[in-house]
Amino acid sequence: MSAQPLQLFDTYERRVRPFESIQPGRVGLYTCGPTVYNYAHIGNLRTYLFEDCLRRVLQANGYDVQHVMNITDVGHLTSDADSGDDKMELGAKRMGMNAWDLATFYTEAFQKDLSSLNILPPSIWCKATDHIPEQIAFVADLEAKGFTYLTADGVYFDSQKLSDYGHLARLDIEGLRQGARVDPGARRFVTDFALWKFSSPEDQRQMEWDSPWGRGFPGWHIECSAMSAKYLGDLFDIHCGGEDHIPIHHTNEIAQTEASRGTRLANFWLHGYFLQLDQAKMSKSTGEFLRLETLAEHRISPLVYRYFCMTAHYRTQMAFSWESLKASQTALNRLYQAAYDWGTPGAPLPEVIAAFEAQVNDDLNFPRALAVVWELVKSKASDGDKKATLLRLDDWLGLDIGQWAPAELVVPEAVQVLVAARQQARTDRDFSAADALRGEIEALGFSVEDTREGPKIAALSS
């Protein structure tokens, strides 16, 4: 059925290879979710859009996708040196809320963003704070197997006990040692990391739990290993996240799971690359912090951003500019208008669908797939068949093409009178009067275009 079998780039092996699920017909997919201490910016959202494209492609290939996304609502420190403040506690102070309410607030904001981008919700949402016992059990297992050591401030993972630690990122351990500029703190080795942190005696935490080692909270990485094992098993099909997770977060998840379960956690590791703003990644601490709401202030809809992201391959860094975003807005509007004008759907064109599918099955080449869409738009096929085909392709694109309609326009009586007067002037071939009337119409905020069906009125933008 598929034009071309699905193949994906696996960061672990650093190559594109054919995708086969571990169990026939089923795919276990784990995507690293947000730390809910602030809003998501559009750079964050690019990664979730990539994961949604993956999800849709898997489903189109006939897989039943069990999709798990975590919500990190505790334990993510402001420094990976395992020091610094907990982001949640810090965010709570900033907002004047307690940490639990803060988590709920930003979780809901995040889910709203995903929904407005037509990102399919995961089968399972899981919060770190709902899985403390699972995380403690995981750490206890690592301890029993001799992969941990205890310090004054927590339980640490002994990364030197694993011979291939850092393989995912091709880490140069010696180079890291030399380049390390951070205070190693209580860690014995640069690449060791916290599994469980003790609460500081002088600082009362809002989020803390008892454990066999003392009162405290889980390290950041352990939640993903513990929760993915619970919902998807010790080895599942695909694990995704942003490119920044390759060297630390995912490297450490693999280390924990290898030590405890003897697997590499996921069969495929896929990573979304950054959106660049002014030659740097979009950051929460420097530069502009652009949200979907910011785009809305510029009258750019979330689906325009979705289209924009699909014009670049997920595995390349993409430059953001308002100019290129506007280009996507123009293109998408033309696509919507064309599909709308095509009228009633006819029969889908199998060769176009096959050509499209061949592209998306080739490591999610959505830019190339969009080229197929535009070839369809310009093709000689009948309008009805084009429409039916495009609606089918929207299963992958997620652009709500079938639901689009021109904006309902409320035209004031005064404008309608002027338009009618202008039509009369044109009929009388009094063009200077007609142009004057057009000026009056524009002064009231409307444009008028002459078409075969008569004058077409639209609201002037800005």
Added chain:
RNA sequence: GGCUGGGUGGCAGAGUGGUCAUGCAGCGGUCUGCAACACCGUUUACGCCGGUUCGAUUCCGACCCCAGCCUCCA
């Protein structure tokens, strides 16, 4: 500094050892009273220097530049 990845036309962004990406913008044309829309056509490219090759943007090496990670980050 180390490691990983990347440098394509005005912008964004695919791809390939020798023929087209695609979108937006620009230009020319058709249409229009004039416009706009739409449609048709179309210009400009592969960081730099060597090497391999009949031929390299595509393969190899050096260099320059950019990004990611080593400090929170999708």
